[in-house]
Amino acid sequence: MSRMETTTQKSTEAKMSKASLYAERIRVYPKAVSGIARDIKWAVLVFCLTVYYTLPWVRWERGVGRPTQAVLLDLNAERFYFFNTEFWPQDIYFLTGALILSAVGLFLVTSLFGRIWCGYACPQTVWTDLFMWVERRVEGDRNERMRRDKAPPSFDRAWRKVVKHAAWLAIAFWTGGAWIMYFADAPTVTRDFWTGHAAMAVYGFTALFTATTYLLAGWAREQVCTFMCPWPRFQASMLDEQSLIVTYQGWRGEPRGHRRRDSDAKALGNCIDCRACVNVCPTGIDIRDGVQLECINCGLCIDACNEIMDKSGGAPWLITWDTLARQKAAAAGKRERLRILRPRTFIYLTALVLAVATMGVGLATRARQILSVQHDRAPLFVHLKDGSYRNAYTIKIANKTQSDSDFTLGVEKLEQGTLTLAEEGQRMPTLTLRVPADSIATFRVLAAGRPARLHDGEEEVDFTLRNNDTGETTTDSSVFMGPGAPVR
Ligand code: SF4
Numbered sequence: 001m002s003r004m005e006t007t008t009q010k011s012t013e014a015k016m017s018k019a020s021l022y023a024e025r026i027r028v029y030p031k032a033v034s035g036i037a038r039d040i041k042w043a044v045l046v047f048c049l050t051v052y053y054t055l056p057w058v059r060w061e062r063g064v065g066r067p068t069q070a071v072l073l074d075l076n077a078e079r080f081y082f083f084n085t086e087f088w089p090q091d092i093y094f095l096t097g098a099l100i101l102s103a104v105g106l107f108l109v110t111s112l113f114g115r116i117w118c119g120y121a122c123p124q125t126v127w128t129d130l131f132m133w134v135e136r137r138v139e140g141d142r143n144e145r146m147r148r149d150k151a152p153p154s155f156d157r158a159w160r161k162v163v164k165h166a167a168w169l170a171i172a173f174w175t176g177g178a179w180i181m182y183f184a185d186a187p188t189v190t191r192d193f194w195t196g197h198a199a200m201a202v203y204g205f206t207a208l209f210t211a212t213t214y215l216l217a218g219w220a221r222e223q224v225c226t227f228m229c230p231w232p233r234f235q236a237s238m239l240d241e242q243s244l245i246v247t248y249q250g251w252r253g254e255p256r257g258h259r260r261r262d263s264d265a266k267a268l269g270n271c272i273d274c275r276a277c278v279n280v281c282p283t284g285i286d287i288r289d290g291v292q293l294e295c296i297n298c299g300l301c302i303d304a305c306n307e308i309m310d311k312s313g314g315a316p317w318l319i320t321w322d323t324l325a326r327q328k329a330a331a332a333g334k335r336e337r338l339r340i341l342r343p344r345t346f347i348y349l350t351a352l353v354l355a356v357a358t359m360g361v362g363l364a365t366r367a368r369q370i371l372s373v374q375h376d377r378a379p380l381f382v383h384l385k386d387g388s389y390r391n392a393y394t395i396k397i398a399n400k401t402q403s404d405s406d407f408t409l410g411v412e413k414l415e416q417g418t419l420t421l422a423e424e425g426q427r428m429p430t431l432t433l434r435v436p437a438d439s440i441a442t443f444r445v446l447a448a449g450r451p452a453r454l455h456d457g458e459e460e461v462d463f464t465l466r467n468n469d470t471g472e473t474t475t476d477s478s479v480f481m482g483p484g485a486p487v488r
């Protein structure tokens with residue numbers, strides 16, 4: 001190896017050893033803007049926050065002794081109340097269904113409109129927008145904030161920072177407190193909180209959610225969308241050239257340039273290179289660089305550019321909502337139609353309709369009672385004096401209705417089958433069992449009969465349960481054992 005090569009290699013290694021994987025954050029100072037995208041964002045923000053903060057205070061009458069909160073996840077009682085629907089832990093598959101529904105809905109919306117969820121309705125976006133609004137009220141718009149942050153420390157800067165952070169903390173506290181109210185009766189937990197009678201968990205979780213809201217919406221902001229959230233990583237698989245996204249019409253805008261500064265103004269495109277679109281961007285990117293992972297599709301750059309076009313006399317919508325395919329065609333002087341229904345959107349839509357239909361049918365036909373029968377292990381069976389056999393079972397009945405109910409329990413497929421409550425001893429063809437409203441009751445039941453089809457010492461029997469008030473019937477299968485039953 002020559003001396004020169006060795007020296008070059010050494011200097012390259014030296015440079016590499018100095019290179020750092022850490023990139024310092026470039027602080028973003030988004031400028032205020034007005035326009036159609038901003039108006040939609042305000043409307044969505046007001047709607048989402050109103051629902052979030054007021055929903056726990058909506059009352060819903062369910063009868064004496066029952067929670068009056070319309071939406072409540074009562075962890076102690078193991079119930080989720082959603083207006084007039086009540087979910088038990090056994091209904092967990094509805095949660096799975098709701099998650100699938102949300103995921104497929106998000107896939108469909110993303111394939112149609114890109115990251116529209118991120119730009120308008122994601123909680124991170126909504127709260128960051130709210131925090132930015134506060135910031136502008138206290139510290140002024142972009143230029144004023146930048147100037148003050150660069151200037152030496154002053155009383156003016158200090159009091160504004162204190163007021164801003166105090167307001168952020170107040171909103172974060174309100175947000176954390178509202179979250180707790182979804183898990184406990186809102187008026188009660190509020191009173192207990194301020195009188196010092198709430199559980200430690202209430203104070204702990206309120207503090208936790210206050211801190212996370214303050215940090216994520218106040219400090220982390222666009223970094224959550226760019227670095228922490230996994231969604232931008234795999235949303236690319238849902239987008240295609242037909243997705244409607246925020247696009248810079250390069251064929252119209254380029255070559256960009258300042259009209260007065262650049263001598264050959266006639267050769268320039270519509271973009272006057274004012275960077276207004278960059279200055280309003282909450283993630284600090286330049287949409288003119290094409291589709292980027294950081295872009296949340298909020299459309300604020302559209303508003304900013306439309307303002308500029310209006311002032312500079314250019315045609316509006318230089319930045320617009322459009323598909324890449326249509327833009328490519330427009331650049332070539334052709335026209336291409338918008339294709340909403342295409343294979344991937346059709347698949348997502350079909351999956352969504354199926355999921356909604358399945359959930360709807362599942363909810364409409366949801367059982368209001370559950371029967372669970374478990375055969376006792378010891379003894380497996382008892383030979384009675386009259387020649388019949390007896391087996392013992394643990395019967396669990398869940399009464400999901402809002403009234404105490406009498407249930408009729410019977411046994412089928414067992415020759416001369418009778419039932420006895422273990423503590424009563426009277427053999428009957430059926431038993432009447434009372435179960436309080438909204439609860440689970442356990443009974444020990446003895447079944448006796450003359451099994452006619454014993455196979456390896458056991459045969460299948462069905463237990464039937466009928467609600468005497470509603471007529472709803474449920475069946476659960478078990479086994480009846482006799483001579484030759486396997487030892488377990
Ligand atoms: S580039 Fe435009 S649409 Fe994308 S995040 Fe920035 S302002 Fe929003």
Ligand code: SF4
Binds near residue numbers: 253276278304318319
């Ligand atoms: S706001 Fe419009 S004109 Fe100004 S730099 Fe952006 S694209 Fe160009």
